Amino acid sequence: ADPSVILASDGKYYAYPTGGNKFKVYSSTDLIHWRDEGVALSNSDVSWAKTNFWAPEVLERNGKYYMYFSAGADVMHISVAVSDKPTGPFKEVLDQPLINFEYGTIDPYVFIDDDGKIYMYYSKNMAPVENRKESHIYVVELGEDMMSLKGEPVLVSKPEQSWELKSGNKRWNEGSFVLKKDGTYYLMYSANCYCGRSYSVGYSTSKSPFGPFTKYWNNPVLSAEYSKVSGTGHHSIVRSPDGRELFIVYHSHINPAEGGGNRQLNIDRMGFREDGSIYVNGPTLTDQPPPSGVNGWTNIAGEAKITAGSVKEGYSVKALQDGEIGIYPTRTETRDWVVARESDKAWVKLEWDEPREVDSIWIYNSARYQRALQTGTVVMSDGTKEHVEFPKGEPGAAAIVRPSGKKLKWIRFEVGETLVSGSDAGLSEIFVLGK
Numbered sequence: 563a564d565p566s567v568i569l570a571s572d573g574k575y576y577a578y579p580t581g582g583n584k585f586k587v588y589s590s591t592d593l594i595h596w597r598d599e600g601v602a603l604s605n606s607d608v609s610w611a612k613t614n615f616w617a618p619e620v621l622e623r624n625g626k627y628y629m630y631f632s633a634g635a636d637v638m639h640i641s642v643a644v645s646d647k648p649t650g651p652f653k654e655v656l657d658q659p660l661i662n663f664e665y666g667t668i669d670p671y672v673f674i675d676d677d678g679k680i681y682m683y684y685s686k687n688m689a690p691v692e693n694r695k696e697s698h699i700y701v702v703e704l705g706e707d708m709m710s711l712k713g714e715p716v717l718v719s720k721p722e723q724s725w726e727l728k729s730g731n732k733r734w735n736e737g738s739f740v741l742k743k744d745g746t747y748y749l750m751y752s753a754n755c756y757c758g759r760s761y762s763v764g765y766s767t768s769k770s771p772f773g774p775f776t777k778y779w780n781n782p783v784l785s786a787e788y789s790k791v792s793g794t795g796h797h798s799i800v801r802s803p804d805g806r807e808l809f810i811v812y813h814s815h816i817n818p819a820e821g822g823g824n825r826q827l828n829i830d831r832m833g834f835r836e837d838g839s840i841y842v843n844g845p846t847l848t849d850q851p852p853p854s855g856v857n858g859w860t861n862i863a864g865e866a867k868i869t870a871g872s873v874k875e876g877y878s879v880k881a882l883q884d885g886e887i888g889i890y891p892t893r894t895e896t897r898d899w900v901v902a903r904e905s906d907k908a909w910v911k912l913e914w915d916e917p918r919e920v921d922s923i924w925i926y927n928s929a930r931y932q933r934a935l936q937t938g939t940v941v942m943s944d945g946t947k948e949h950v951e952f953p954k955g956e957p958g959a960a961a962i963v964r965p966s967g968k969k970l971k972w973i974r975f976e977v978g979e980t981l982v983s984g985s986d987a988g989l990s991e992i993f994v995l996g997k
Contacts, residue, residue, distance in 0.1 A: 807833075920965045
């Protein structure tokens with residue numbers, strides 16, 4: 563639950579989840595295989611709290627690792643522990659909470675800006691608001707020592723959009739994570755109760771770390787709405803080993819039917835559209851391409867010249883190279899390549915300047931049932947043809963062809979049968995893992 567994942571300067575990934583009375587740490591070199599590294603911080607290392615060790619966030623700076631966390635019994639508080647190694651042991655420095663207000667505080671996230679200023683985003687935990695209780699997100703500047711507060715906290719987010727109100731008279735904005743891109747601050751957060759299916763991730767934007775933040779009109783960007791999972795939220799973000807791809811790391815319920823506190827770690831791709839909005843290729847439950855930089859293969863589809871026999875007005879064949887796969891039918895329907903009704907022209911072709919070594923081809927169906935495919939054919943420049951059948955009922959599942967290292971100048975996909983007879987056919991994305 564509540565996974566914080568970092569890529570440390572030693573080249574490894576480290577994951578720190580919520581613990582009970584301790585925080586464990588796991589390491590990985592590829593975001594796929596994980597090793598248990600033991601306990602990074604236990605309640606015996608903290609003088610002021612012994613229970614409810616929640617939501618650690620770890621940050622590497624100047625050769626030190628800083629772990630910000632929530633703990634406490636009746637009232638939760640935030641503090642910090644420090645280590646010389648990402649695996650710990652982390653040691654308490656202050657002998658008291660860093661944020662020690664009369665109200666509960668949880669879910670710290672520390673963001674270092676381009677100018678070196680340091681900010682902590684956190685949630686004020688379940689305070690009375692009229693006839694209900696709400697959790698709000700605040701930001702406060704930290705001192706250069708990473709362990710002192712500068713100025714007063716500023717409110718930056720509270721439950722307001724309709725998707726954030728599904729937990730009745732208890733409402734949450736929590737689990738902050740901040741990105742900065744092209745001068746814009748993206749405050750990502752989770753809403754609704756972590757215990758239920760509707761726990762989801764949205765975001766807001768601002769030109770200042772203190773806000774005001776404007777919530778994205780098409781939130782949430784990660785939810786269980788079309789999936790068999792439940793409770794997708796409280797995330798962190800990390801890059802692939804070669805830095806080319808972004809991944810969101812979040813939790814879901816181990817038993818979707820039960821919900822509650824037993825949760826597991828999930829990893830999916832995410833990215834930015836050309837208009838600056840965020841998309842998430844998840845949740846997925848099926849095989850996905852490994853992160854770029856793991857095994858020498860990377861997605862080369864975007865390097866190909868792409869052409870199509872037919873494109874319906876208002877759509878583009880270049881949608882197949884934008885990185886976004888079909889998960890949410892009502893939000894991504896314009897992100898598809900959609901063909902007109904001329905069945906003899908229903909094909910798309912990717913061609914490179916020189917032959918490329920190709921490991922596998924991942925073809926993603928449209929999330930719209932009305933244009934999704936049942937079958938198709940992949941034709942390769944060496945004359946090979948392979949019939950494919952698309953997985954049914956699993957958002958984000960790909961039809962996969964494995965040339966396994968063949969050198970190919972081009973590949974062509976020919977549309978077969980659609981799920982709905984006589985409808986326009988469409989695809990959401992093509993990944994080509996190659997060299």
